[in-house]
Amino acid sequence: MxxxxxxxxxxxxxxxxxxxxxxxxxxxxxxxxxxxxxxxxxxxxxxxxxxxxxxxxxxxxxxxxxxxxxxxxxxxxxxxxxxxxxxxxxxxxxxxxxxxxxxxxxxxxxxxxxxxxxxxxxxxxxxxxxxxxxxxxxxxxxxxxxxxxxxxxxxxxxxxxxxxxxxxxxxxxxxxxxxxxxxxxxxxxxxxxxxxxGTVDMTAIGALAVYDAIHVLKAADIVSMISFEALKGTYYAFDPKISQVKRHPGQRKTTDNIHKLIENSEIAERFKDYRLQDALSIRSIPQVHGACKDNVDYVRTVVEREMNSATDNPLVFNDQDGARAISSSNCHGEAVALALDFLAISLSELANISERRIFRLVSPEYSGLPPFLIEQSGLNSGFMIPQYIAAALVSNNKVFSHPSSVDSISTSGGQEDHVSMGTSAALKALKVIANTEKVIGIEWMCSCQGIEFLKPLQPGAGTKAACDLFRKYVPRLEEDRILYKDMRKAEELIHSAEIVKHVEDKIGPLQV
CATH class of the missing domain: 1.10.275.10 (Fumarase/aspartase (N-terminal domain))
Incomplete structure (x- = not known):
């Protein structure tokens, strides 16, 4: 090509x-x-x-x-x-x-x-x-x-x-x-x-899903580090030595991204000894996001192999054995179906850990920030309900993560008695990715609000760029207002990869 x-x-x-x-x-x-x-x-x-x-x-x-x-x-x-x-x-x-x-x-x-x-x-x-x-x-x-x-x-x-x-x-x-x-x-x-x-429908949809998943993975790294700063996390957990002794490339890539994102962060430096150990939703970001990266890399490999394969039936050949048509089953999409089920599971996990960080951000007993990230929290609900929305989306993802590829229903009078259900797996993966973009967007909204309470301390180079972009479209929440438009804007900026482009323009490419 x-x-x-x-x-x-x-x-x-x-x-x-x-x-x-x-x-x-x-x-x-x-x-x-x-x-x-x-x-x-x-x-x-x-x-x-x-x-x-x-x-x-x-x-x-x-x-x-x-x-x-x-x-x-x-x-x-x-x-x-x-x-x-x-x-x-x-x-x-x-x-x-x-x-x-x-x-x-x-x-x-x-x-x-x-x-x-x-x-x-x-x-x-x-x-x-x-x-x-x-x-x-x-x-x-x-x-x-x-x-x-x-x-x-x-x-x-x-x-x-x-x-x-x-x-x-x-x-x-x-x-x-x-x-x-x-x-x-x-x-x-x-x-x-x-x-x-042929397998062209599941493969095409799978390619769109992989492309969007790659950008969601980068967005998740960016947003998670704003949450890390807002929650006064300790960066000792992200020491490169940790990733050197656990040999998964995605973990190393995530650790490298983290250090670029929080470079020169006054917040991270001030609170590095604030607590001995953070909750897993913070300190295991390299391990969880990294595993998701490795899985998406595997799915990409499978999808691109299928994109460059002949998947019709029968196929026609003309070689040393002569001209012939061979009926076989390259139209069976098992490889793609299994991979896209794996993709849905991976992105569900990315949303799961994001929602746990949202929960910590809005809960004063964990965050040390005002309840629901708003002044006068009795009069104002603040970001109480966006966390509900994230929880609902994460719950839906768990249903969509049930694998399609383990199912098969006999069709065509028993001639096609095992089918891949790969298109169902592909469409389901798109739903999970769309939900994950929404959840990451909610975390972005909450973490940008949380970091406001730590001024005049400055965030890192990458996290500041992301917060500045969000504030270009959405003002700080001073008192209750209608939030669904703010949440929709965050989702749009993530789906379009605008957050990734803006941050990478400031700090260079992120790994995935």
Missing amino acids: IKTQNRVTITEEDFTIEELISVARYNLPLELSESIKQKIKQGRALVDGFVAENRVIYGITTGVGENSKIRISVSESRELQKKLIMSHACGMGDPLEKEVVRAIMVMMIKNFSHGYSGVRLETVERLVEMVNKEVIPFVPREGSLGYLNHQAHISLVLLGIGEAYYQGILVDGETALKKALIRPIELHEKEGLSLIN
Whole structure:
């Protein structure tokens, strides 16, 4: 994958999460290299040869799933492809976010770019046109066991049916294509099956989740150190020697981040001997945040491997064994499903420890600060209820952290008797990340308030930068006011990674 300032070009090079995000979220145009176009054409030539020979091949001259026992004539094969798209497009619920749909479309294109699917170049280029001209299919959120449903709704629009957003307005698929000056296609043999197959939906959603998780991890390090200062923590627990004798890289990275964030902190220096030992939610930040970093690093590896894999079924090959189509199960998403369940658990833990710090900040018996971080706490509730909100979000995360991948329900007459539930794992991970962003935002709001009571002592270079950013948008709480807008602003600044960008501009890059 080659990324320039103006476009992303799919080549034989590995495709990264950042490159996917640059197209799906930030709307960089996408194109295929000439060498990739040739690979796609070569794969299609194999399928055309199989059709001409009238070979018995799954999904080309047979039905699919349990219907694979039924022979389909060559003359019926193209009709089968359209019927596959229509019959499988039966999702339910609210639509996926537009960036999620775009990410799935990009992963469909990448999946076909290997040349092992046998899809025509014309079909792949039509998908590229839809991405670049921002024709975003309406894709219901619910109904995927790991593949099929989301891709089917996207593929409807390729045919000029279904529904899509064009320039932000939901119209029928035919109208969307017409307005974007894109011609609908007529599917050829195998194309309908390939369009709905593969792990592209869970992988695309997983890539978005990993990208956001990386920024949440950095934000959590930043905000936790404001809490550390507000709670008069002792920095002895963060001595680099501690991380040298426990050999987890995430712990070392977190310790390094901590020292950058609180460099030149008058607060940390004044209170280094305030207590012998802090509570675990403070002194174990390197161990807990570090473990989450290591887990996210593992998930990133799995997701990027899958992003660069051929996940269709069947796959077509032409090598020393001759031209053949092999039915197997690269469309099974177990590796991604397990990893994304792990991601949800990791981010839930990040929120868990954050909420415990919020609790300490608002509790005077632990913080030594005014009750609920407000003067006249009898008359004012201060930050009492934001801690309730954080507790509710953390509780919800515990439910979402139940693994999807341990479940499987037999489908298609028993032919598909074990499925990964990877798309459920991916969507669940997005929920956990969104909740964690909210919890970290609440901690940020509370810790910035707490540190106000320690003036004129100054915080560290990184923590001061974060507090200054927050105060740019949200004033100190002097007496009770409506807080949900303040909390929403904190969440926005974390989700957009503005807090990370602002702090890194001041102190340099943080590790994750």
